[in-house]
Amino acid sequence: MSRKATGGSPTEPAKPRPVSSHKHRGPALDFIGLDVLWLQITGTVCNIACRHCFITCGPKNFNHPFMDRDQVLTTLEAAKDSGVKEYYFTGGEPFMHPDLLFFIERTLEQGPLSILTNALLIDTITAGRLFELSQASEYSLDIRVSLDGTTAEENDPIRGKGTFQEILVGAANLLRAGLNPVFTVTTVHAQYEGGDGRTLFMEELRQRGFPRPRVKFIPPFHLGREAQRSGEYEESFRLSPGDLFPGEEEVLQCGSCRTVTANGVYPCPILIEEDGARMAGSLEASFGSIELNHPACATCHVEGFSCRT
């Protein structure tokens, strides 16, 4: 299968596909080939309902249901044909899926895998099994654990009462089993936006028994429940043609990634609940340049942000 963008006649290139149904015209971003694949394994279904979740995930949100075995295996086959180099499982909460360990084993046969989780379901047995799966593969397995602060007072109003302690227990289970988790911190607390705050966060993790902390900081996206908590994007906060710098398709993940859910293919994991963001029913049909006309794209551009580990 060709890794070049598809569509359009030989004389007339395909029009970039807008990432939202809004009439605003955004800049075009080239597609440089499918390097990274996200699978929304549990769709929008999560065991908690964080106040800053940019896709309103929760126990009752079935807008994107669990992916079934057929969907996951078909996607993995298509990904292999397309030369995918890196895989991500997300949701919702991936550890709610009864077939997750099977999916992990299968994916690790063809590439490195990161799993985004709130760690609430990672007990000692699950952590041990994850370590075994990682040891059996020539590829790496990274578990990304979301945590929103260095104290329960910071984290729990965002993620739910008692979650701070429970998340640390899940993360400690991983560490004891032999997997050093990557903590993912959404910078809803301003003190973690700058270098000093980030250093402090790492130090707190060391104090709490994680001697070699790995942390990824993520800017808030004003979508979903986060839009209700802190306000929606202003209408004017959109990119226009000419705003991207040359080669930005190498920086923005959507230049080389796609997200598959049970409902189809999307440009990235951020926009799966946005009007008009669905691109196609199959991976190959989603290849081609896109038009960044959603305000969330301006966040990625301004922050130079990618969801990758």
Ligand code: SF4
């Ligand atoms: S932020 Fe993550 S853990 Fe929280 S509700 Fe959303 S998907 Fe679930």
Ligand code: SF4
């Ligand atoms: S939100 Fe970010 S990753 Fe998603 S399409 Fe826009 S620029 Fe790309």
